[in-house]
Amino acid sequence: MKILIGMALAIFVARAQVTFERIRHAESEPGNWLTYSGDYSAHRYSALDQITSQNVKHLRPLWVHQIDALDKAETTPLVVDGIMYVTESPSNVVALDTRTGRPMWSFLRAVPKDVRLCCGQVNRGVALLGDLVFVGTVDAHLIALDRRTGSVRWDVTVANYKTGHAITAAPLAVKDKVVIGIAGGEFGIRGFVDAYDANTGKQAWRFWTVPVKGEPGIETWAGDSWKTGSAATWITGSYDPDLNVIYWGTGNPGPDWNGDVRAGDNLYSDCLLALDADTGKLKWHFQFTPHDVFDLDSTEVPVLFDGMFRGSARKLILFANRNAFYYVLDRENGKFLHGRPYAKQTWARQLDDRGRPVPVPGIEPTEEGLKIYPHPAGGTNWYSPSYSPKNNLFYVAARESGGLYFKGEADYKPGAEFNGGGMRNLPGDPGFGAIRALEPTTGELRWQYELFSPPWAGVLSTAGGLVFGGCDEGYFFALDSSTGKPLWRFQTGGKIVSNPISYLSESKQHVAIAAGHAIYVFALD
Amino acid sequence: MPASPTLSFLPLLLPLWLFQAEPTSEIPKQNPHASAADVERGARLFRTNCGVCHGPAGNGGRGANLAQPSLRRASNDQALFLVIRQGIPGTEMPPGWWVLDDHEMWQVAAYVRSLGRVPPENVHGDAQAGERLFRTTGCIGCHQVALEGGNLGPSLTDIGSRRGVSYLRAVLLDPASSLPEDFLQVQAVTSDGKRITGIRLNEDTWSIQLRDLSGHLLSFWKDDLASLEKQPGRSPMPSYRGRLSDQELDHVVAYLVSLRGDR
Numbered sequence: 001m002k003i004l005i006g007m008a009l010a011i012f013v014a015r016a017q018v019t020f021e022r023i024r025h026a027e028s029e030p031g032n033w034l035t036y037s038g039d040y041s042a043h044r045y046s047a048l049d050q051i052t053s054q055n056v057k058h059l060r061p062l063w064v065h066q067i068d069a070l071d072k073a074e075t076t077p078l079v080v081d082g083i084m085y086v087t088e089s090p091s092n093v094v095a096l097d098t099r100t101g102r103p104m105w106s107f108l109r110a111v112p113k114d115v116r117l118c119c120g121q122v123n124r125g126v127a128l129l130g131d132l133v134f135v136g137t138v139d140a141h142l143i144a145l146d147r148r149t150g151s152v153r154w155d156v157t158v159a160n161y162k163t164g165h166a167i168t169a170a171p172l173a174v175k176d177k178v179v180i181g182i183a184g185g186e187f188g189i190r191g192f193v194d195a196y197d198a199n200t201g202k203q204a205w206r207f208w209t210v211p212v213k214g215e216p217g218i219e220t221w222a223g224d225s226w227k228t229g230s231a232a233t234w235i236t237g238s239y240d241p242d243l244n245v246i247y248w249g250t251g252n253p254g255p256d257w258n259g260d261v262r263a264g265d266n267l268y269s270d271c272l273l274a275l276d277a278d279t280g281k282l283k284w285h286f287q288f289t290p291h292d293v294f295d296l297d298s299t300e301v302p303v304l305f306d307g308m309f310r311g312s313a314r315k316l317i318l319f320a321n322r323n324a325f326y327y328v329l330d331r332e333n334g335k336f337l338h339g340r341p342y343a344k345q346t347w348a349r350q351l352d353d354r355g356r357p358v359p360v361p362g363i364e365p366t367e368e369g370l371k372i373y374p375h376p377a378g379g380t381n382w383y384s385p386s387y388s389p390k391n392n393l394f395y396v397a398a399r400e401s402g403g404l405y406f407k408g409e410a411d412y413k414p415g416a417e418f419n420g421g422g423m424r425n426l427p428g429d430p431g432f433g434a435i436r437a438l439e440p441t442t443g444e445l446r447w448q449y450e451l452f453s454p455p456w457a458g459v460l461s462t463a464g465g466l467v468f469g470g471c472d473e474g475y476f477f478a479l480d481s482s483t484g485k486p487l488w489r490f491q492t493g494g495k496i497v498s499n500p501i502s503y504l505s506e507s508k509q510h511v512a513i514a515a516g517h518a519i520y521v522f523a524l525d
Numbered sequence: 526m527p528a529s530p531t532l533s534f535l536p537l538l539l540p541l542w543l544f545q546a547e548p549t550s551e552i553p554k555q556n557p558h559a560s561a562a563d564v565e566r567g568a569r570l571f572r573t574n575c576g577v578c579h580g581p582a583g584n585g586g587r588g589a590n591l592a593q594p595s596l597r598r599a600s601n602d603q604a605l606f607l608v609i610r611q612g613i614p615g616t617e618m619p620p621g622w623w624v625l626d627d628h629e630m631w632q633v634a635a636y637v638r639s640l641g642r643v644p645p646e647n648v649h650g651d652a653q654a655g656e657r658l659f660r661t662t663g664c665i666g667c668h669q670v671a672l673e674g675g676n677l678g679p680s681l682t683d684i685g686s687r688r689g690v691s692y693l694r695a696v697l698l699d700p701a702s703s704l705p706e707d708f709l710q711v712q713a714v715t716s717d718g719k720r721i722t723g724i725r726l727n728e729d730t731w732s733i734q735l736r737d738l739s740g741h742l743l744s745f746w747k748d749d750l751a752s753l754e755k756q757p758g759r760s761p762m763p764s765y766r767g768r769l770s771d772q773e774l775d776h777v778v779a780y781l782v783s784l785r786g787d788r
Contacts, residue, residue: 114551367573406574406624422624427577428706428757452730473729489731 018080018128018147020175024241030463031504033079036125036170037384038460038501041304042238044386046502049463050509051524053480056466056488058525062510063101065094065519072497073514076125076170076384079503083147084512085128086519087170090121091137093145098505101521105150111139116164116415118186124236124382124498125170127178129198134178136167142180142196154201158182163414164189170236174246174277177204181233185251185297188228188418193237193248193273195280205280209233209250209268217267220290225262228412230254231269235299235382240315240331245283246275247304247317247331251297255410257365258293258420265290270298272319274334284334288321289357293364294347294405295376295423296323301384303394309337309441318440320385320396322378325351326443340443342436343379343398346372365405365421375403375431376423377454384458384499386467391481393437393446395467399454401431435459435469435479447484458499460511468511470496476513476520492520556602556638558631566629567636574624575633578617583640585689587703588618592640597686597786605634617706648690648779650772655780658773667762670784676740677724678762679705683786693781697774700762710756711735716749722761 018034026032026039030047038044051059067073069089078085083104084096091109096102115121115138127134132153133145139161144153158180159165164187172179177195185191191209196202210229211217221229230253237248253262253269270289275282289296303318309328316337317329324345328338336355348357364370377399385396403423410420433451438444457470466487467479476496477489494516502511505523512521572581578588585591598613599605609630612620621630659665667678674680684693695702709725711733723735723743733753734744738761747753769777 367569369573408570408625409629411626411628417622417626419624419626422574422622424619424624450730452728471730475729475731486731 016081017130020129020173023129023173030502032081033077033501033503034128035078036076036127036172036236037238037301040239040241041387042301042384043303043389044301044384044458044460044499045388046460046462048502048504048509051462051466051502051511052464053466053487055524056464056478059478059488059490059511059522060525061490062521062523064521065096065101065103067517067519069517071120071122072495073517073519074122074124074168074498075514075519076499077501077512077514077519078126078128079501079512080128082505084519085126085133086514087123087125087135089123090115091123091135091139093126093133093135093150095147095150096519098503098510098521107135107145107150107152109135109137109143111137112161115139115161115166116187117166117168117183118417122168124168127171127173129173129178132198134171134173134198136169136171136180138166138168140165140167140182142167142171142178142194142201144178144198144201156196156201156203158194159184159189163187164416169234172236172239172246173198174239177277179237179246179248181235181237181248183232183234185230185232185234185254186256186417186419187230187415188254188412189230189232190227191229191231191233191250193233193246193275193280207273207275207280207282209271209273211267220264220267222261222263228254228418229262229266229269231266231271232297233299234297235301238302238304239277240304243315243332244277245331246277247302248273248275249298249300249302251299252292252295255418255420256293256295257405257422258407258410259291259364261410261420263291266292270296270323272298272302272317272329272334274331286329286334286336286355288319288325288327289323294323294372296321296378297382298322299382300380301382303385303387304331305387305440307441316441318385318387318394320380320394320398322374322381323347323357324374324379325357326396326438327355328441328443329355338442341379342396342438342443342445344373344400344402345379346402365407367407369404369406369424371402371404371426373402374399375401375425375454376405377401377403381456383456383497386459386461387440388461388467388481390463390465391437391461392440393461393481394440395459395461395481396436396438397455397457397459397469398434398436398448399431400433401454402426402429433471435467435484437467437481437484449479449484449486455496457496457513460500460502462502464509468500468513470498470500470513470515472496474515476500476515476522490520490522492516492518494518552603552606554601554603556606556631556635558628559635559638563632563635564639567632567634570625570629570633571636574621580689580691583637586692587688587706589687590689591637594641596641597683602634602638605637606630609634609637648775648782650775650777650779652776652779652783654773655776655778658769658777659780662765662769664777677736677738681781681784683784685782685784686786690778690782693778694774696762697764697769697777698766699764700760701758704758704760708760710759710761712754712756713745714751714753715745716751718751724761
């Protein structure tokens, strides 16, 4: 009897632990959503197929969880074994019962009054590993919570928030470590990617995204400009367990819009980094926008994809960049294989055969305002794309709009915005948006569905033949993943600035999204 | 029986943000950058960043006339700085921090204050005569002032603090010449052939909301319409060119300028 109980307990505990192996094989348990992008390859694809293009019209809201905060909800919920872990602005975590939507515990983080964020006190989600929940905070701490109680297991200071450092990204749990990026690209920080021992919180490694004197890449910064070089890392990357490499995007160089003080390519701003997961050593980098003067952060989610490229089997990365180009890279060596615009852009003539953009000569912000496409918010932004193995299509929520770019003074003061200019929307031309389906290796447009406004929400594709997305006007909607035909929508009443997920609760497929200041969960009637 | 643990003791709804209001205490009450050199630099920044709406010399256009001794939303330097930095939510006035750093915004504020010391634009007309014309020529049928009037056009209760003289004159002569930024006239044709002209109130990918010329609020799924035509650059407001004499125009403009939203 005792043995039996012991075994039952052991099974229960084993099941309850979110092991690295479980995350590594996330595709084999589509009933849970174990990591920010659904799996390490960042496909944001659900193998669940109960909700289909045939029956999606019967999708109904099941419950809503309201968030009592001033800033919008940008969180991607994680779900494991019947519990949903949600972050709330500014840096709180709540565990919800997926059946009822009722809170089981909550972690409230009192943050200092003087935190500095360019764009709201937001948080994009947690990571899970073992029996811990990890959350980054707007005052630049990384905190591990007990998954059953929400109590703090460890709390480390990642950086000084008074100099404009903040954490808004969801961490990524890899093996026995938690990897986290830093925000502060508008404050002249020196960016980095960090890894911490998941059990103790001890720093395992740090990769600085801006080199110092004596390191390779320093020659890409004039004078002392590297000191305020930014290259923040504010969105969650992806991971290849076979290569043991983490792929992580970096943000704009500082100051954003005035490049005069930082002549050179400004490495590793606007890059994709390939980092050894054990040591944080740089394996390779690919810079999308050298010497960026348009705030073209490459903090989008890198999608890993194994497929045929021009006749041979390759390990690839698919990347829809904020600079309006779509890239296919070899993820073993960072080699550029293919690129083309997926949204309107007027700043570059083309990409050369190494993938380096050929900018329109002399193009840079002016005091009067330079008009270019895309808008500073980009052809896309931090919100997630999706890859569907079912359709073999890459989906991206594209933004079609232009902007005016102004150049201004750039005096660095610790903790103050360090933009060197600014932006405006084009007067009388708000632009529009589109969900686009691209052939993954060529970037060719297969279909698109136009949206009234440039969107701020990511997409989820499913084995049921659907693509879920959200828009500024509050609709959460489903399109047919093969044709783009609109099949279903629901008005949430709040702007959607987040990413959808899918999971099972009581054996039924659910879809969830943060909208406005709430989490919405949907299931079939 | 389903377990129903009492969770109400959890401080889930503690409004943390209440303690996180803008730390205005750190913003100086008096402009720390108001030297002659600051005003000069502020003027340059103003021309490039604000002139597009407030006119290159600040005496109004699409945006408010700033060349006045006191500003409605900016009674002191700190308030002026905050208006410039945060913009005015819900209006066309954008946040200045998108473009300028704190130092530059103080310089712009110094320039804006200096404008108040130049005499405001001359208005020739007689505001009282203007008010009579406003009531007799039909303006009031479309525009509300204080609590009275129609609602096809925007309320003019505080138009004098929002728009400058040149803009107001241009609207009366050629209403379509300077439409408010989000103003759009549309024509919808329903599937049964009804033709509706109205002003767009809201729109999204799938639906549109409008107010027709008789003031009815209407909402349509776009799929249900036979056609939807947007008519940018068109306005239901008639031109008063030739319908009002030059002198009458001056009176009406003087009246509009006097409408400052005072209650």
